Amino acid sequence: MSGIFTSRSGSTKTPSSRQSIMWLLVLLLLVFTAGMLLLSSLNLNYSREALSDLRRQQLNDVVGSGLQRINARQAALANYTITLANVGESFHEMVQTGFPDADREVLRERLENSLRAHLQDFEGAAGAGLWFEPGVLSESDTSYMPYFTLGTDNQELTRSDSEARFGHYRSAPWFSRTLGEDWTADTDAAGTVYWSPVYYDLGIERAVLTLATPMFDRQGNLLGLATTAWGADQIIDVVSRITVTENSFTFLNDRNNRNLSSLSKGEDTREEQALIDAILALELVGEASRENNGSTDATVLTDTLTTRQLTVGDEHYELYFAATAGGMVYGAGVPFDEINAVLRPMEQTNQRILIGTVSVMLLLSLYLLYRIIQLIRELQASYTDELTGLPNRIRLLRDLQSRDNASLLIINLDRFNEVNSLFGNVCGDHVLLAIATRLTSFTRDHELEVSRVYRLPGDEFAILTPLLEPMAIQEVAREIRDLVTGDRIYWQHQPLTIDVSIGMATRRDRKPEDSADQLVSQAKAAVLQARQQNRHHVLYDPSVGIEENYENNLYWANRLKEAIDNDRLVPWFQPIHDNHSGRITKYECVVRMVEPDGSVISAGHFVDIADRLRLNRRITVLMIEKCFACFSERDETFSINLSYGDITDPETVEPIIQTLEQSGIGSQVIFEILESDGITNYKDIGAFIERVRPFGCGIAIDDFGTGYSNFAHLLSLNVDFIKIDGSLIRNLHEDHTAFLVTSGIVQFARSLNIRTIAEFVHNEAVQDRVCELGIDFSQGEYFGMPLSRL
Incomplete structure (x- = not known):
């Protein structure tokens, strides 16, 4: 046998095709599950973002509506001031067209009566005045500056001695606060209303803000300024009545970045103060003014709400703010928890859907995996002999299809039916298993490139090897017979004598018309010939004409x-x-x-x-x-x-x-x-x-x-x-x-x-x-x- 087989001192077990298929299926299942999770996660994120955007748009609309209310209130205050300026310009025009100087006092009386009436008509006004240039409704070296204040009860009107106190309206405290020290008149400023920050007026003992607008004659000469003073609560009340969410807060900062409103966060004053300090530290006035480019148009202001993130302690807020028509900053802070609160039901629903979908897909995948495993087992069973675990005839025919050159030995157990008849089928199975073990050991310990043992129906086995020369394959047959007959098989301590008849056939350069089972038929014919000739093994000889007999x-x-x-x-x-x-x-x-x-x-x-x-x-x-x-x-x-x-x-x-x-x-x-x-x-x-x-x-x-x-x-x-x-x-x-x-x-x-x-x-x-x-x-x-x- 030297030169035909080489002894194998060890063997390396490679993964079977079944294991490879199983790992591939598991990998596909993992990829499929990961893909489902990714798609569901993307869908959840998309839904969350869409709903979050919708929620933010809702909040933006609510804050914007509050901004519109504040702008409407501030526009009303500005209109009141402009109306007062028109009154001043009208009286000056009356002087120029028909009233002689002798009637100046009468005209002043009428003017002040009109001023009182307007002040009483201006809901929430704290004061109103017409501050004329020297010589307008007065002597050339003096200024006529009627200014009335209204008590907190909105009943008592008081004429301020502004002429004696200030001499010129530029010396009045409101001027620098509202217009600045360097303000100069410009005809383009006609109709412009200037706002002061909130300040405390000692005269009326109230926090007020002043609105001022210039007055001009027909020739564009500055006549003076019309002013209105308003209690800060007029604006603050509007802000305090605006509610965005349950735990949100609103704020209003003047142009000097001072907070004018109370925060609706509850009774924790330290928390309120922390919020106020955090908002003031952001200096939103300048940022809001940049966003609207200094516009005071209410529509533009509403459309330019700005958002920022604010963190105070452990709380996170989203700020919505914009500049108002009066140069202030109005805004609202909404806790992230409340923004996301609307998302939670959707997230919970999506999570349930995700869990349900993944569970169903996982169960379905596991079922499919189970069925595929069963099919693999059934497929493997169709190629495997149930008793010995060896490949069967179907597997042999399939392997023969892929080999152009091959040698086949069929080992038939002589008089095997007598073993079954004498000792029963259990004994017969024992013999078959023993023979299968010996043949498998033979091919494992003496390997020629590739050889494989098969169990054929009945009492036959087959060994498929690469192409062997006639002398070599007959030497293999002799050694196989010695292996089978050399050591007796025992059944319940009873020795059994087993002999075999071996048929051999070889194929060189398979032709396309040759069938897969042709080599099997030839080897079986050789087995029959061996029995007929009372020989232990026979190599198929094409000249005998067995193939012609089959045909x-x-x-x-x-x-x-x-x-x-x-x-x-x-x-x-x-x-x-x-x-x-x-x-x-x-x-x-x-x-x-x-x-x-x-x-x-x-x-x-x-x-x-x-x-x-x-x-x-x-x-x-x-x-x-x-x-x-x-x-x-x-x-x-x-x-x-x-x-x-x-x-x-x-x-x-x-x-x-x-x-x-x-x-x-x-x-x-x-x-x-x-x-x-x-x-x-x-x-x-x-x-x-x-x-x-x-x-x-x-x-x-x-x-x-x-x-x-x-x-x-x-x-x-x-x-x-x-x-x-x-x-x-x-x-x-x-x-x-x-x-x-x-x-x-x-x-x-x-x-x-x-x-x-x-x-x-x-x-x-x-x-x-x-x-x-x-x-x-x-x-x-x-x-x-x-x-x-x-």
Whole structure:
């Protein structure tokens, strides 16, 4: 064996294809689950962002509506101031057009009365004044500056002595706060309202803010300024009535970044102060002014809300703010928790959907994985022998398809059925497992590149190897036999002697038309040849012609099936001569195949194939139907051959009984039972005879003299005829031994009152010896060959 096999000191176990598939499926499952989680997460994030944007837009609208209310209030204050300026300009115009200087005092009185009326009409106003330039409604070196204040009860009006206190309105405290020290008049400032920060007015003891707007004559000369003073609570009240969310707060800072409003955070003053300080530290006034580019248009201001993040302690807020028409900053702070509160139900719902979806997909994936594992196991089982775990015949054929060059050894266990019969199937399984283990060890310990052991049906194993030369493969076969027979297999302490017959076949350069099982068929043919030649192993030799025999069998199998399907199997009739009366009194019905071209083929060409394909039962039933139909109007007796298999098969017996019942010619029928047809249970024959006897049928034993227990069983079967085998009759005139044997059969039959029929009577000499022996009937070429007609 050196040079053929190399010993393996160790082996490396590689992952099986099944493990690879399993890992691939698990990876696909993980990727699928991860993909589902990613998609669900993206969907959740998208929904969260969409709802968050919607929530922020809602908050933006709420804050914007508050801003519009504040802007509307501030616009009203500005309009009041402009109205007051118009009053001042109107009185100056009256002076210029019709009032003489002598009436100046009257005009001032009227003006101040109008000023008082407007102050009382201005809801929430704390003061109002007209501050004229020197010489306007006064002497050229003095300024007329009527200014009235309204008490906190909105009832008491007081005229301030502003002329004496300030001399010029630029010296009044409100001027620098509202316009700044360097303010100069410009005709473009007509209609512009200037706002002061909130400050505390000592005169009226209130926190106020002042609005001022310039007054001009027709020529664009500055006449002075109209002012209104407003209590800070007018704006603060508006802010305090605005609610965004439950725990939100609103604020209003003046242009000096001072907070004018109380925060609606609750009773915790320290928390309120922390919020105020944090907001003031942001200096939102400048940022809000930059956002609206200094515009005081209410629509523009509303559309330019700015957002910022604010953190105070552990609380996180989102600020919405914008500059107001009066140059202040209004805003609201909303806790993140309340912004996200609206998202929680959606998040919870999405999480439940996500969990449900992932759970369903996971369960579905696990079920699919389970089913795939089952399919893999079933697929593996279809390629694996259940008992030994070895690859089976299907796997062998598949492996052969991928090999152009290969050698195959089929190991058949000799007389294995006897092991099963003696010790039972459990013992047989034990033997098969032991042989499988030995063969597997053989291929594992002595490896030629790639070799594999297979379990074939029944008691056969196969080893597929790369292409080996004839000497090498026969050496392998010898070593395998030594391996199997060298060590006995024990069953319950009982040694079992197992021998094998090995068939070998090789294939070099497989042709496209070669089938996958061709090598298997060749190796099996070699096994059969080894048994026939009483050899331990045989290498298939193509020159023997086994392949041609297989092709011939296939050819006749196809022709037989076509003949049955196309009703081309017909009965022919051979005459049987009555040696006592000298007449033809009986006919034996034999089957013939009629070819499409009209040629006729005898049964010898296809009867063996019919038996192997289990088509003989169909042929028997067909012959019963056609023969009964032919003799239904005739008086002759006719015989039909039945095999032991026909008699033991209910699908054949029942149609026979049914035909006997319907035809009414049972007394004309003789059923010939082939004595050499491997009868294993003569009780079956007796049971059939008992069923057909009531119809008057005769029973004949065909080919009598070829079996081993004829005489013993004739006594129990109670037959009517025996047909002496042609091997005795053919040479009866020349072979004295055949004459003596036939004579004994005739005497035995006559003693049992059984009539005899001689087959293969082919000439007059044989017929003379038949008559000499006293045989009742003769059949053969001498009286006529089978014909298609009676």
